[in-house]
Amino acid sequence: MRDLKSLREQHKRRLAWMPWLYFALKARHREWAEAWQAEVQERLLAQETVQLGTGCFIAPDAAIFGEPGRAVVLGDRCAIAAQAFLHGPMTLGNDVSVNAGARLDGGRKGLVIGEGTRIASGAALYAFDHGLKSDRAIKDQPVRSRGIQVGVDAWIGANAGITDGVRIGDHAVVAMGAVVTKDVPDWAIVAGVPAIIVGDRRHK
8 A cells, every 4th residue: 555645745746846736626635735835835934025815826846035125926826836936026916827947037127917827837037137238248237127017817838938028918828939029919829039929819
């Protein structure tokens, strides 16, 4: 017979990499899983400037960093998967999911993600950029930050990149591997490097 403790530890690993499973747990698993999450979230709240809504899931090895003036604020039922990186300032609306290995940095101006948006594995959203002037080395360039906004019900595909100063519209889709350097309208589907509009969700 398989050891119950080792099975539970493996189940925790599974939830960390696939946190959508947490929200569908059967009653026999919910009690221990919620107690485990309470411990994980208590440690995070004690160490970082983070605000968590109710019913969130946080993978134990997610790297979440918030400082005074650069808080990380999560709405209700947000899910942060294994090896995700979040650095404030940023605000995530209710029901936002950040999947495994995604990287989100609010720079100075911040990152705002609307309710119900999905950030797929490996996506990178960086709300800052370095200068490129030829009179100094890259390491000595000034850093600017204009912020990033992602609307409600958007989907940022796996390994997509969103550059500083961009707004992703409500209900928009960014294809896998796309690099977005300009604003994306509501409902638009964008793909490519640099990303261009290739469709509209309302016509699917």
